[in-house]
Amino acid sequence: MTEQVDPIFAAITAPGQPFAIQERAGLRQFVNMPADLNQLIDAARRHGDKTFIVEGDRRLTFEQVFAWRDQLVPLLKIKHGDRVAICMRNRTEWIIAFLATVKAGGIAALMNSRGSPAELVAMIDDVTPALVIADSERADLIRQGGYTGAIYDLTNPPEHIPEGHLEDVDPTPCAPLDPAAILFTSGTTGRVKGAVLTHRSLTTGLLSMQLSGVMVLHNWAQKLGMSPEALMAQMPQQAVLLVYPLFHISGLGSAFLSPLFAGSKVVIMRRWDAQDAARIIKDEQITMFTGVPTMLWDLLHNAKLADADLSTLRNIASGGQALPVNLLDEIREVCPQAAMGTGYGMTECSGAIAQAVGEDFVRKKASAGRVLPLVDVRIEGPDGTVLPRGEAGEIVVRGAQIMAGYWNKPEDTAAVLSADGWLKTGDVGLVDEEGYVFIVDRTKDMVISGGENIYCAEVERVLGELPGVTECAAFGIPDERLGELLVTVVVAQGLTEAQIKDEVGTRLARYKAPGRVAFATEALPRNHVGKIDKRALREAWPALIGEK
Incomplete structure (x- = not known):
């Protein structure tokens, strides 16, 4: 669907620009996008001595994180295409495990660490990994579930670790359509499925997020009458409060990988607590907070009761479910300095397919955002007929960021993904004349409670x-x-x-x-x-x- 072209978008996506877009294989794609996600990750090493991860008393720079990753890669002893199941709560070791797996050319299978022993083993059995990387608590649960394969407890490694050398690892980059990660999602049958996200789909989703951020930056600079470069030079390091589970696409993309590329600080909360969150926001100068409405309500009520200081927040966004308008009004009252945002996406789309930030969001706050530039969206009736603008039907999407399919489940894949790449979302909605998406209902029998499906x-x-x-x-x-x-x-x-x-x-x-x-x-x-x-x-x- 083609909208009136934003002049800023046209300028930063023009030929020769970093975000230049060109049609390839029938899909709009970023011209300068690396084939291998790891190339995008390695570029973040330039942030060097900046603080990257804060977790309790631990503070690690970008260089320290990359050094730990490099140390772990040869110890995994995996080859290209091997699956590595990662099963931990949100913690620094989870991030290291993911980075090391991708560096080694493996496929990171991101397990829902909140599952029961039987659920955890079912996910492992589905992807037959060469190795499971876990924390001590999850390792015990997996063993309780009857799993007898290799588990590496990264939170309690053996005292004598054999020395490995990064140069011994196969340096061949992965191809764009090689799987990079498997994220688990249930279907209407209630049985778990692993959505396969390729290097191309994940990288496209992440660069689309970066493009949106650059557009916001250019808009701000234009209003202030200065260049984007001058504005960037005056801005402090951005800081993100990580509250989404890393095994969710929201946690993986917007709260970990996107800040990694941007040189932002990521502060990990072990478990959600509004009072603790307010303290961290003040002490760590958090600028970006994304959470489900439950968390936003908790934070705002706590801020009012305790007179908390949320003045460093510049961006507040919600995902996982629709944002109640009364919550939006309260956020604007307590945090008038912050730009609000929302998005609509799903695991199978490697993140958001629609997004709106600031004035773009406030002018149509009942929407789920505007369709992003690299995504095609159409609305279909029950018989598959494509419906005109403004009419409600099933939202169907296509783009370079769409999953390859469900791991080892060709029938489930065929039920939602057509041969020419159109994905049935299972959501009922409409797209208006300006490209805003409005969610009406769900065809899937699913409840979103506190951001969890x-x-x-x-x-x-x-x-x-x-x-x-x-x-x-x-x-x-x-x-x-x-x-x-x-x-x-x-x-x-x-x-x-x-x-x-x-x-x-x-x-x-x-x-x-x-x-x-x-x-x-x-x-x-x-x-x-x-x-x-x-x-x-x-x-x-x-x-x-x-x-x-």
Whole structure:
């Protein structure tokens, strides 16, 4: 879809410019984009003695991080195309493991570290890695799940590590369409799938993010009557508070790799705590904060109660779910100096496919952003017909940043990705005349609670295995803090709400446990094709739970 061309965009993407764009293989691509993601990573070594990672008492410069990476690469003893499963909480070692895997030509399989032992082993079995890199806690969980393969505990390495030499590692760069990473995402079946992101798709997604940032910089400079270079020279080092899980595309892209390339500081929070976040923002001079609405509400309420200083924030963005307008108003009241932003994307797209920042966002704050320059978007009806502007249907996208497919799942891949590269997002929405995307609904039966995707089929599968449960349904209801709250309705005998929550939280991840459980005494309503009618259950929810 072609919009009226922004003059700044035209200038910085023109031939001969760093972000020059050209059509290749039927897709718009960056002319100067390296074939191998690692070449983009290595370029960040120029930031040298600048602080890159802050984690508690640890402070590492860019050079120290690269030196640690170089030390680890030969110890992995992997070859091009080998999978390396990374399973840790957010920590410095996770970042080192990813950088080392990519440097060695391996494929980083990013595991949801919050999973149960059975879930972790299922992910490992899916990608058959040459090596698992874990922290001590996750290594124990993986062993509990029955895995007997090689695990390297990077948080507790052996005392005597054999010396390795980086020059012994195959220096051949990867090809653009070689897999670089596998990120796990559930489907409507509730079964885990590994989205394969290539060097081209990840690099395109990251450079698109950089392009958006450069456009914002040029706009600011224009308003101030100065050159972008002069403005950059006056700006302090940018600092990002990392709160998204690194195994999410948001954590991997916008909170780790993008700051790496830009020479920004990344401050890692072990677990979310609004009071601690406010302290870190002040002490570390955090300039960029991206979190789900839950976190933004917590931070703002804490700031008001404790009179916290959030004055260093220059960019505040939200992802994972729609941003409530009342939350936006409150952010602008507490942090008037900060530009607000939003984006829309998914794992299978290597990040955002639509984005809006500052005035671009505020003028249409109900939108999920504008379609990004290197992405094609169309809206399809139920029969696959392409719909005109302004009409709602399934959002279907194409571009150089789209995944190659699901690892070892050709049928699942074919169900969402056409032979000519169009990806069905499963989201219902529309695109207006200015290229803004508005999300209307989801075709996927999924709940986004506190920024986490919870697939109802997955929860229902566990509920259906519990003794005494004869019928069950899981769905989301609006929740001011979480965005959506996962709830369930069950027809069951001999079970309590606490038992059901505990069983789901134990068999799956704890965050997938239902927030509320209602017990029905009659058969659940069904629609004309015999499926449980969740719309009717949502309407009946207050009565089912005993509320007016």
